[in-house]
Amino acid sequence: xxxxxxxxxxxxxxxxxxxxxxxxxxxxxxxxxxxxxxxxxxxxxxxxxxxxxxxxxxxxxxxxxxxxxxxxxxxxxxxxxxxxxxxxxxxxxxxxxxxxxxxxxxxxxxxxx
Amino acid sequence: xxxxxxxxxxxxxxxxxxxxxxxxxxxxxxxxxxxxxxxxxxxxxxxxxxxxxxxxxxxxxxxxxxxxxxxxxxxxxxxxxxxxxxxxxxxxxxxxxxxxxxxxxxxxxxxxxxxx
Numbered sequence: 001x002x003x004x005x006x007x008x009x010x011x012x013x014x015x016x017x018x019x020x021x022x023x024x025x026x027x028x029x030x031x032x033x034x035x036x037x038x039x040x041x042x043x044x045x046x047x048x049x050x051x052x053x054x055x056x057x058x059x060x061x062x063x064x065x066x067x068x069x070x071x072x073x074x075x076x077x078x079x080x081x082x083x084x085x086x087x088x089x090x091x092x093x094x095x096x097x098x099x100x101x102x103x104x105x106x107x108x109x110x111x112x113x
Numbered sequence: 114x115x116x117x118x119x120x121x122x123x124x125x126x127x128x129x130x131x132x133x134x135x136x137x138x139x140x141x142x143x144x145x146x147x148x149x150x151x152x153x154x155x156x157x158x159x160x161x162x163x164x165x166x167x168x169x170x171x172x173x174x175x176x177x178x179x180x181x182x183x184x185x186x187x188x189x190x191x192x193x194x195x196x197x198x199x200x201x202x203x204x205x206x207x208x209x210x211x212x213x214x215x216x217x218x219x220x221x222x223x224x225x226x227x228x229x
Contacts, residue, residue: 032216043117043203043220044156089155093216100146100171101218105155 012110019077021107023090026071032093034101035064035075039086047075047088077109085111114139117221119204125227126194134189134224136204143208145187146171146218147179149200156203162187194228201225 013019025033031052036044050057050064050073057064063076073090087108091101117138126132136145146161158171162181176198178190187206191198202225205218 034217036220041223043222046217046219049217091218100158100161101216103156105153 009105010108010110012112013080015080015082015111015113017080019075019080019084019109019111021075021077021088021109023073023075023104024071025073025090025092027092027094027102028071029094030092033064033066033073034091034093035062035073036089036091036103037084037086038089038106044089080109080111082111082113085109116140117204117206117219119202119221119224121224122222123225123227125229126191127229128195130194131190131192132194132226133191134202134204134226136187136189136206136221137185138187138204138206138219139185140206140219141184142206142219143184144206145181146205146207147177147187147189148203148205149173149198150203150223151200159189159202191226194226196228199226199228 034049035047037047038044048059048062048064050066055066061078065074077084087106089103089106091103093101120135144163147159148156150156157173159173159177160171160179162168165181165184168179180188201223203223204221207218
């Protein structure tokens with residue numbers, strides 16, 4: 001079956017730099033995407049979402065970009081802070097009434113002071 | 114609002130024992146989900162419910178049962194625990210008028226289960 005994947009399992013950045021976390025999806029029917037942040041020992045926390053009719057969506061210090069042509073999703077974090085250190089998951093919903101999500105395995109972001 | 118809560122936070126079982134994990138949400142969400150998270154495997158859906166009194170199988174349902182007798186609660190049962198069920202279990206809920214997109218799932222803090 002089709003699934004969500006991630007390009008990089010780990011990412012290390014310096015505090016203050018911008019971070020980019022990538023995600024590839026293969027299901028062309030996917031119409032909704034979410035980025036989650038999971039800190040050690042905690043549950044996934046919603047960061048930002050985007051629908052397939054959009055290319056870009058911005059939040060506070062975070063931006064999600066969607067490229068439907070190459071089925072690619074990215075999360076950009078501006079001015080990365082130590083508190084941003086966590087595992088980041090992308091998830092996709094292929095539509096339908098049960099709102100099930102398919103999750104990627106995650107990327108570990110480490111912010112060095 | 115407490116959001117999604119899970120009890121217990123941690124449990125150790127012996128092979129063959131049974132237990133029930135409780136998930137509660139106070140967001141009036143219609144849909145609830147149970148996932149397990151294992152190293153390198155990501156989140157895998159065990160069972161889900163689209164409303165009170167309804168349940169459905171997810172990706173990895175074997176060895177688990179669920180019940181949704183009340184809208185706010187979703188129970189996950191292990192009738193005869195096996196070491197392969199050692200994992201971190203997360204509950205999530207979605208589809209409500211509390212804000213956000215209908216598909217956005219909100220997660221609980223997790224239950225860490227060790228089966229010896």
